[in-house]
Amino acid sequence: MAEQDWKANKRVFAAVSVPTLLWTLLFFVIPMAIVWFYSFGENRGLTEIEFSGTLENYKRATEFLYLSIFGKSFAVAALVTLICLIVGFPVAMAITFASEKWRPWLLLGIMLPFWTNLLIRTYALMMLLGTQGFANKGLGALWDGASWLKTLVGMQPLPTWEPVQLLFNNFAVVFGLVYVHLPFMVLPLYAALDRLDRSLIEASLDLGAGHFRTIMRIVVPLAAPGIVAGVMITLIPALGAYLTPDLMGGTDSQMIANVIERQFKKANDWPFGAALSFILIYAMFILIALQSMRRKVPEAR
Amino acid sequence: MTDAPRPIIQIQNVSKRFGKVTAVDNVSLDIMAGEFFVLLGPSGCGKTTLLRMIAGFELPTEGHILIDGQDMAGIPPNKRPVNMVFQSYAVFPHMSVADNVAYGLKIAGVRGGEVKDRVAEALELVKLGGFEDRMPDQMSGGQRQRVALARSLIMRPKVLLLDEPLSALDAKLRAQMQFELADLQDQVGITFVTVTHDQDEALSMASRIAVINKGDVAQLAGPSDLYEYPANRFVADFVGSVNIFEGKLTLDEPDRAAVDCPGLGRVYLNHGVTGPHGADVWVALRPEKIYLHVPGEGKAVRAAAQDAPEGHNFARGTIKGMSYLGDITLYDIELESGARLRVSRPNLSRHDQEDFTWDDKVSMHWRADSPVVLLG
Numbered sequence: 321m322a323e324q325d326w327k328a329n330k331r332v333f334a335a336v337s338v339p340t341l342l343w344t345l346l347f348f349v350i351p352m353a354i355v356w357f358y359s360f361g362e363n364r365g366l367t368e369i370e371f372s373g374t375l376e377n378y379k380r381a382t383e384f385l386y387l388s389i390f391g392k393s394f395a396v397a398a399l400v401t402l403i404c405l406i407v408g409f410p411v412a413m414a415i416t417f418a419s420e421k422w423r424p425w426l427l428l429g430i431m432l433p434f435w436t437n438l439l440i441r442t443y444a445l446m447m448l449l450g451t452q453g454f455a456n457k458g459l460g461a462l463w464d465g466a467s468w469l470k471t472l473v474g475m476q477p478l479p480t481w482e483p484v485q486l487l488f489n490n491f492a493v494v495f496g497l498v499y500v501h502l503p504f505m506v507l508p509l510y511a512a513l514d515r516l517d518r519s520l521i522e523a524s525l526d527l528g529a530g531h532f533r534t535i536m537r538i539v540v541p542l543a544a545p546g547i548v549a550g551v552m553i554t555l556i557p558a559l560g561a562y563l564t565p566d567l568m569g570g571t572d573s574q575m576i577a578n579v580i581e582r583q584f585k586k587a588n589d590w591p592f593g594a595a596l597s598f599i600l601i602y603a604m605f606i607l608i609a610l611q612s613m614r615r616k617v618p619e620a621r
Numbered sequence: 622m623t624d625a626p627r628p629i630i631q632i633q634n635v636s637k638r639f640g641k642v643t644a645v646d647n648v649s650l651d652i653m654a655g656e657f658f659v660l661l662g663p664s665g666c667g668k669t670t671l672l673r674m675i676a677g678f679e680l681p682t683e684g685h686i687l688i689d690g691q692d693m694a695g696i697p698p699n700k701r702p703v704n705m706v707f708q709s710y711a712v713f714p715h716m717s718v719a720d721n722v723a724y725g726l727k728i729a730g731v732r733g734g735e736v737k738d739r740v741a742e743a744l745e746l747v748k749l750g751g752f753e754d755r756m757p758d759q760m761s762g763g764q765r766q767r768v769a770l771a772r773s774l775i776m777r778p779k780v781l782l783l784d785e786p787l788s789a790l791d792a793k794l795r796a797q798m799q800f801e802l803a804d805l806q807d808q809v810g811i812t813f814v815t816v817t818h819d820q821d822e823a824l825s826m827a828s829r830i831a832v833i834n835k836g837d838v839a840q841l842a843g844p845s846d847l848y849e850y851p852a853n854r855f856v857a858d859f860v861g862s863v864n865i866f867e868g869k870l871t872l873d874e875p876d877r878a879a880v881d882c883p884g885l886g887r888v889y890l891n892h893g894v895t896g897p898h899g900a901d902v903w904v905a906l907r908p909e910k911i912y913l914h915v916p917g918e919g920k921a922v923r924a925a926a927q928d929a930p931e932g933h934n935f936a937r938g939t940i941k942g943m944s945y946l947g948d949i950t951l952y953d954i955e956l957e958s959g960a961r962l963r964v965s966r967p968n969l970s971r972h973d974q975e976d977f978t979w980d981d982k983v984s985m986h987w988r989a990d991s992p993v994v995l996l997g
Contacts, residue, residue, distance in 0.1 A: 517709060517711065519707040519708070519709050519711040520711050520713060520714075522676075522678055522698070522705075522707065522711065523705070523707055523711035523713070523769075523772075524713075524724070525678075525697070525698045525699045526676060526698050526699070526704055526705045526773075527699075527704065527724050527725030527728060527772065527773075527776065528699045528700075528725050528728045528729055528776070529699060529724075529725075529728050530699060533728065538713060541715045542713075542714070542715060
């Protein structure tokens with residue numbers, strides 16, 4: 321019915337959709353098309369790019385150096401997504417099964433970081449993890465406490481506390497990306513779990529299954545659409561992460577977005593940067609295509 | 622049954638409070654092994670809470686629940702010897718019928734050929750033989766319910782709990798399933814405890830019914846006792862339809878009694894009531910127990926008395942409303958006192974409903990053992 325309504329009312333449909341379509345065309349499709357053309361071009365002088373139809377940029381992108389950075393970006397993004405899933409699933413379950421009174425506050429807690437600028441959140445995290453940060457100071461205090469306890473029982477004190485390097489390495493990048501992307505994972509998981517009929521869980525318990533088995537055999541399979549959505553919505557931005565590896569990573573922890581940024585800025589090689597960008601976009605297209613193919617399989621059965 | 626009835630579920634002084642709301646208020650009752658027991662009541666009366674406490678999904682605030690003599694305090698749902706059929710059926714949508722039915726068995730550690738045999742047997746029992754490979758979304762509501770039944774029965778529980786089992790089915794299927802559930806219970810010999818708000822369902826299936834009102838048992842009796850001898854106004858009104866008149870008990874002897882009702886006049890009974898003399902009581906009279914007649918000639922009261930057989934109560938009135946239901950017709954009759962009386966009359970022949978129409982004067986009478994005197 322609803323479908324027929326807007327189909328019958330073409331003018332209403334047009335009035336609603338045309339502004340959005342125009343906006344998307346003007347500020348998304350056209351710039352992307354320009355970048356796409358650049359990827360087949362060559363630098364001529366400092367600001368001029370000639371569209372020559374060359375595949376040289378793509379060829380260069382398949383050099384080992386860049387492939388390894390692509391591979392590493394995938395590995396980091398996959399690891400971040402996995403950690404988000406493992407951490408996020410219990411969080412989403414806790415919110416789902418929290419009392420009516422608590423649920424809005426817990427959801428607010430998950431969404432609160434969105435209201436703060438990413439840059440500020442990243443700097444805050446850096447202050448936390450720095451050698452003079454709270455994490456190190458806390459660990460140092462524990463260390464000193466242990467040392468004091470040892471002297472109390474007449475043993476040699478521990479050597480002086482050396483701050484742990486928590487920043488500017490791969491650990492910091494993964495930690496920072498998990499911190500930034502966790503809400504993206506929790507919200508779709510929560511949406512899926514909230515839709516779940518509670519009596520299915522009770523039926524499983526009633527038939528003798530424990531809580532763990534109920535989660536693995538009933539909750540997880542039925543939350544699968546939410547899990548897939550959460551994975552995609554975490555994996556794709558994590559793959560293109562720029563700020564976190566730039567600020568929190570070390571010299572060896574750059575991701576593909578940092579390489580792309582360098583082509584457009586320092587290296588002033590827009591065609592090559594464009595080619596790298598589009599390889600990333602193609603990769604994401606493939607991921608999304610795989611997801612939608614996976615969704616069609618059960619329907620075909 | 623040759624054995625003396627043995628209680629399989631003992632509910633002892635159980636109360637359940639949610640915050641300030643008391644859902645179940647100090648209920649005690651025994652459910653016997655092999656019984657088809659029904660908890661009947663309006664929505665929100667606490668009957669489902671009681672069922673969920675037996676299953677272990679809710680914990681009593683006070684009191685004890687014993688299943689087969691064992692106190693269930695601290696025993697989680699997955700360790701209780703009962704299984705439940707949920708109102709929504711709760712058939713696992715991502716599993717085939719066979720996997721659904723085998724779910725509990727596999728968890729219990731049953732393996733291999735025995736699982737397959739018992740699944741086939743359970744599906745045969747609920748008349749779903751050959752449906753093993755179907756997915757739940759390819760089945761009707763009635764079929765999904767049978768899957769839920771098979772999934773519970775395969776566990777061979779001591780008690781099967783059913784939460785509003787027929788509420789989601791259409792009227793025809795519901796009537797059929799009422800018979801089937803009763804047959805099934807007979808066949809497997811497992812105690813069934815069913816929750817329902819539907820009095821027809823309760824009367825047709827139950828061996829005993831507990832009517833629940835505001836968290837308390839209003840009456841516990843067999844179906845016909847419940848209908849013919851309701852213990853109070855709530856039960857009389859909730860089970861079946863009824864005319865209730867307030868009155869005073871003016872005569873109370875071992876073999877006869879009379880209640881003076883401002884609305885209905887003096888109602889005679891051919892048995893004693895053993896209530897306090899002059900007490901406020903209520904007279905309940907079922908619509909189908911009243912005979913309807915075209916009045917004879919003469920003055921109202923005397924003529925009505927002449928119309929009625931010896932020993933019957935009588936009244937006169939005017940038809941103010943009619944509702945033709947096919948098998949019966951309901952009449953809304955205004956008595957001479959101004960009170961209303963509902964009378965039902967079977968349409969024994971095709972033209973019965975033409976005998977009476979709006980604004981007709983009618984005579985009514987009913988046997989002296991038909992009214993029920995209610996003290997509360």
